[in-house]
Amino acid sequence: MARTGLVLWFEEADWRDKKLLGGKGASLAQMTQIGLPVPPGFIITTEACRKFYSSRKAEMDELERQLRGNPPPAVRDEIIKKIWALIDQCDLPAGLMEDVREHMQELERRTGKKFGAADGIPLLVSVRSGAALSMPGMMDTVLNLGLNDNSVQALAKATNNEWFAYDAYRRFIQMFARIVLALDEKPFNDAFDRKSEQFAREAETTYKDELDAIRKLYPEYTPRLDAQPPKDIAPRLWARSLELIKELVGEYKDLVRKMWGEFPQDPYVQLELAIRAVFRSWMNPRAIFYRIANNITPDMADCTAVNVVTMVFGNMGWDSGTGVYFTRDQSTGEDRPYGEFLPNAQGEDVVAGIRTPLGLDELKKRMPEVYNQLIEAGKKLEQVNKDVMDIEFTVERGKLYFLQNRPAKMTPLARVRSAVEMVKEGLLTKEEALLKVDPEQVRRLLYPTIDPKVKATPIAKGLPASPGAASGQVVFNPDDAVEWAKQGKKVILVRVETKPDDVHGFYAAQGVLTSRGGMTSHAAIVARAIGKPAVVGAEAIKIDYDSKTFTVNGVTVKEGDWVTIDGNSGSVYLGELPTVTPELGGWLDELLKWADEERRLGVRANADVPEDAMMARKFGAEGIGLLRIERMFRKPERLEALRRVILAADDKEREAHMKELADMIKPDFKEMLDIMDGKPVVIRLIDPPLHEFLPSSEELLAQIYDLREQREKAQASGDAAKVKELDQKIAELQGLYNRVKALQEANPMMGHRGVRVGVTYPVIYYYLTRAMAEAAAELIKEGKRPVLEIMVPQVSDVNEIRFVKNNAILPALSDVEKEYGVKLNVKIGTMIETVRAALTASEIAKEVDFFSFGTNDLTQATFSFSRDDVENKFMNQYLEKGILANDPFDTVDVKGVGRLVEIATKEGKEANPKLEVGVCGEHGGDPASINFFHGAGVDYVSASPFRVPVARLAAAQAAVKEKLGIRGAVGE
Numbered sequence: 001m002a003r004t005g006l007v008l009w010f011e012e013a014d015w016r017d018k019k020l021l022g023g024k025g026a027s028l029a030q031m032t033q034i035g036l037p038v039p040p041g042f043i044i045t046t047e048a049c050r051k052f053y054s055s056r057k058a059e060m061d062e063l064e065r066q067l068r069g070n071p072p073p074a075v076r077d078e079i080i081k082k083i084w085a086l087i088d089q090c091d092l093p094a095g096l097m098e099d100v101r102e103h104m105q106e107l108e109r110r111t112g113k114k115f116g117a118a119d120g121i122p123l124l125v126s127v128r129s130g131a132a133l134s135m136p137g138m139m140d141t142v143l144n145l146g147l148n149d150n151s152v153q154a155l156a157k158a159t160n161n162e163w164f165a166y167d168a169y170r171r172f173i174q175m176f177a178r179i180v181l182a183l184d185e186k187p188f189n190d191a192f193d194r195k196s197e198q199f200a201r202e203a204e205t206t207y208k209d210e211l212d213a214i215r216k217l218y219p220e221y222t223p224r225l226d227a228q229p230p231k232d233i234a235p236r237l238w239a240r241s242l243e244l245i246k247e248l249v250g251e252y253k254d255l256v257r258k259m260w261g262e263f264p265q266d267p268y269v270q271l272e273l274a275i276r277a278v279f280r281s282w283m284n285p286r287a288i289f290y291r292i293a294n295n296i297t298p299d300m301a302d303c304t305a306v307n308v309v310t311m312v313f314g315n316m317g318w319d320s321g322t323g324v325y326f327t328r329d330q331s332t333g334e335d336r337p338y339g340e341f342l343p344n345a346q347g348e349d350v351v352a353g354i355r356t357p358l359g360l361d362e363l364k365k366r367m368p369e370v371y372n373q374l375i376e377a378g379k380k381l382e383q384v385n386k387d388v389m390d391i392e393f394t395v396e397r398g399k400l401y402f403l404q405n406r407p408a409k410m411t412p413l414a415r416v417r418s419a420v421e422m423v424k425e426g427l428l429t430k431e432e433a434l435l436k437v438d439p440e441q442v443r444r445l446l447y448p449t450i451d452p453k454v455k456a457t458p459i460a461k462g463l464p465a466s467p468g469a470a471s472g473q474v475v476f477n478p479d480d481a482v483e484w485a486k487q488g489k490k491v492i493l494v495r496v497e498t499k500p501d502d503v504h505g506f507y508a509a510q511g512v513l514t515s516r517g518g519m520t521s522h523a524a525i526v527a528r529a530i531g532k533p534a535v536v537g538a539e540a541i542k543i544d545y546d547s548k549t550f551t552v553n554g555v556t557v558k559e560g561d562w563v564t565i566d567g568n569s570g571s572v573y574l575g576e577l578p579t580v581t582p583e584l585g586g587w588l589d590e591l592l593k594w595a596d597e598e599r600r601l602g603v604r605a606n607a608d609v610p611e612d613a614m615m616a617r618k619f620g621a622e623g624i625g626l627l628r629i630e631r632m633f634r635k636p637e638r639l640e641a642l643r644r645v646i647l648a649a650d651d652k653e654r655e656a657h658m659k660e661l662a663d664m665i666k667p668d669f670k671e672m673l674d675i676m677d678g679k680p681v682v683i684r685l686i687d688p689p690l691h692e693f694l695p696s697s698e699e700l701l702a703q704i705y706d707l708r709e710q711r712e713k714a715q716a717s718g719d720a721a722k723v724k725e726l727d728q729k730i731a732e733l734q735g736l737y738n739r740v741k742a743l744q745e746a747n748p749m750m751g752h753r754g755v756r757v758g759v760t761y762p763v764i765y766y767y768l769t770r771a772m773a774e775a776a777a778e779l780i781k782e783g784k785r786p787v788l789e790i791m792v793p794q795v796s797d798v799n800e801i802r803f804v805k806n807n808a809i810l811p812a813l814s815d816v817e818k819e820y821g822v823k824l825n826v827k828i829g830t831m832i833e834t835v836r837a838a839l840t841a842s843e844i845a846k847e848v849d850f851f852s853f854g855t856n857d858l859t860q861a862t863f864s865f866s867r868d869d870v871e872n873k874f875m876n877q878y879l880e881k882g883i884l885a886n887d888p889f890d891t892v893d894v895k896g897v898g899r900l901v902e903i904a905t906k907e908g909k910e911a912n913p914k915l916e917v918g919v920c921g922e923h924g925g926d927p928a929s930i931n932f933f934h935g936a937g938v939d940y941v942s943a944s945p946f947r948v949p950v951a952r953l954a955a956a957q958a959a960v961k962e963k964l965g966i967r968g969a970v971g972e
């Protein structure tokens with residue numbers, strides 16, 4: 001026995017080892033071992049495929065790496081040619097073919113069939129690809145292998161059906177030519193079409209009587225050369241089609257001879273070539289690009305197995321057929337078998353969608369026995385695999401065979417529903433159900449989609465930057481959006497691109513459409529953060545702000561016209577299309593309730609405005625982890641007041657203006673604390689560089705220039721009063737200009753901002769704290785339970801915290817407590833967003849009640865990357881060239897930033913056991929990062945409201961994985 005260990009029977013392979021067997025092989029082994037009818041066969045493992053490639057692996061890896069850089073088509077084709085040339089030089093592992101031959105001989109014994117012989121029952125096999133991860137349709141499979149000029153006659157005798165035998169032969173030659181010999185298939189298709197048309201013509205004329213007789217019994221019958229006419233009803237038609245098929249077989253063999261060489265008659269030569277071809281199909285361009293697009297790494301799937309499976313025939317007549325069966329409805333998740341069945345057909349016909357298949361209910365009517373057996377097997381496979389299954393089956397003369405099973409691909413809704421229902425059925429534990437659902441899928445469930453029943457053609461396509469569908473009237477600037485929204489209109493904000501100053505327009509609009517920018521453009525990030533649908537970078541749209549129109553492919557859309565955008569697909573439509581919010585029926589709620597029972601991490605929301613806070617509560621946030629007050633300064637009178645604070649000549653003046661400003665924003669604090677009644681609200685003291693609140697120096701210069709011109713004119717016309725008035729204005733602006741210039745910084749994000757403002761102008765921090773404290777005090781007096789937590793940004797030294805506490809925050813709190821006669825219990829905390837703060841956490845922890853990692857800034861500081869510049873200039877290349885595995889602004893960088901998080905959390909908690917630790921950067925909503933934070937001992941994460949459910953589930957998954965000892969995605 002020449003056993004290499006690379007070839008395993010379905011009976012003996014350990015079906016849990018998908019990496020070795022590939023998913024398809026594992027499923028065949030599994031079904032065999034649980035007693036379902038599977039045609040006998042064996043698996044050549046992925047290990048054999050790795051050995052096949054091993055001598056050329058380094059070169060091939062390098063070529064594949066070049067493909068990852070997404071080269072232009074011409075270069076790409078060159079690279080692929082090189083890869084295939086290398087494959088031609090690869091050898092099958094030593095002894096493999098001997099081993100396979102022995103298995104084939106054993107298969108002959110087991111089935112009582114003969115491989116490639118003219119006598120007896122012929123053994124035909126399929127040679128099927130299958131990697132550890134399902135890559136549907138990406139690799140190759142050869143059916144009916146073993147047919148040659150001899151065995152085709154044996155097959156005809158054995159089945160007593162010559163038509164069937166020659167049809168199989170015809171199919172085999174064509175498939176072999178295309179897949180194994182890599183010949184152009186067009187001449188084969190052309191030859192088939194010519195013959196098939198000839199047959200149809202003759203059927204409608206010469207054999208009309210027989211055709212009518214068939215149609216009476218089988219209305220779905222159409223005369224084609226690949227469907228066998230029932231011999232008993234239409235003997236002449238049957239004989240004629242057989243003749244034509246035989247001619248076709250001859251033509252096919254001629255084609256092969258011309259394009260390659262004599263068609264191989266030795267079945268073992270066929271088999272060896274087919275095995276090589278299946279191995280090669282792992283490096284098919286489409287397979288390579290599928291792996292790149294889906295981020296499939298070698299530790300997930302490395303090479304394909306080859307499954308050699310005895311053929312069963314769904315095309316042996318009308319009591320045969322082939323189909324696929326989903327154990328539950330893939331789109332709704334409802335526990336209802338769903339599937340398709342094609343009578344008198346072979347597998348490839350369903351997959352390729354050549355003919356219209358029947359529903360399962362029809363199968364039930366025609367073959368009730370088979371149907372029941374199928375459903376029963378489905379239940380069993382669900383039980384063993386604990387998942388909704390997608391099953392391939394074939395019926396040969398009334399007998400059912402299983403050919404493959406795999407977990408079904410489902411919509412997010414179906415995922416959630418089936419997971420929850422499987423718990424109720426006792427199929428899954430709650431923990432298992434929680435692991436079934438991808439947290440990102442949950443997010444998609446919260447948004448409306450365009451009603452799938454509506455057929456509409458988009459007028460433009462952009463990037464699906466923020467999910468959800470929305471309709472509204474077009475407006476072109478953010479102030480109009482606010483104005484129109486006030487009048488109760490629904491609007492879509494359309495911009496070339498957006499800036500921070502446009503954000504009020506986002507809130508007013510139903511959705512945002514831009515003609516420029518990518519998935520990380522400002523519009524995309526903000527829209528996702530606040531949960532508004534957005535399509536960005538729809539470049540075909542030409543916007544003209546002056547005429548308030550945009551044009552796209554000859555269509556002009558004016559301000560006020562209705563459009564619908566679909567942030568799920570990136571499509572833009574004319575008019576108002578109906579949208580639907582997926583009907584959850586409480587399944588998601590239920591799943592998230594279980595998530596809450598499992599998770600250790602708390603989940604809060606980042607929310608700056610009441611809409612966000614209400615959304616956060618609705619989605620189950622346990623508090624606000626970050627309230628940025630900067631948005632509160634957007635209203636013109638407040639911005640004016642803040643500017644006066646910044647530009648004040650002395651402390652006294654500054655204090656007066658600050659007091660005024662504090663009174664203006666107090667109601668906003670009150671509203672937010674009230675909405676979150678009983679739950680903590682972390683309010684961050686002013687953070688950005690002060691100049692962000694001032695007009696730009698260029699703008700001021702332009703104004704000054706303008707006034708000077710007016711003054712000139714006034715002087716020329718002798719209007720002295722006007723001159724005087726203008727002089728005064730000019731002087732004022734000049735003063736402002738000088739202040740703005742003085743405040744200008746070379747590197748504002750690393751300049752005079754955050755706590756540094758609190759240190760230089762304690763009065764600002766004092767009054768901001770007062771405003772928050774007064775808001776809380778008033779609520780307490782009204783019988784409410786506000787939970788205020790105050791957070792200091794940009795700290796790098798404990799003395800900064802000490803200073804602002806002693807000179808601003810504590811005095812403000814005690815003043816308010818005294819004045820209102822209430823006890824406030826305010827927690828004081830700090831952001832950890834500078835490297836030094838993380839490294840001196842043990843000192844800082846003694847001065848505060850909580851830390852909150854601002855992982856965006858911390859990532860910038862740790863890498864010395866400026867986020868905006870990085871994303872536009874080189875991040876893509878870093879990812880393509882494999883310098884970074886992930887964008888550290890999407891998923892936390894475990895080695896650097898993560899290490900700082902771990903150090904600061906550990907040392908902070910040692911120094912102050914009561915210290916509470918949160919994360920409020922965007923990473924707080926990223927599942928992989930959440931998994932890391934769980935392990936790092938963080939107490940809670942804070943995410944944008946729409947990410948709260950995602951975070952709840954991700955946090956639960958982290959806890960469940962820890963409990964069950966499953967390794968997570970990041971950092972382990």
Ligand code: ADP
Nearest residue numbers: 126128129137141309310311312347348392403
């Ligand atoms: P894919 O991975 O593209 O689905 P498969 O290897 O599953 O490729 O095969 C393609 C089609 O051929 C499927 O419909 C399958 O059910 C059918 N098929 C494969 N092997 C056999 C067999 N031994 N007998 C009958 N049909 C088969």
Ligand code: MG
Nearest residue numbers: 024392403404
């Ligand atoms: Mg398949």
Ligand code: MG
Nearest residue numbers: 793833854857
């Ligand atoms: Mg920050």
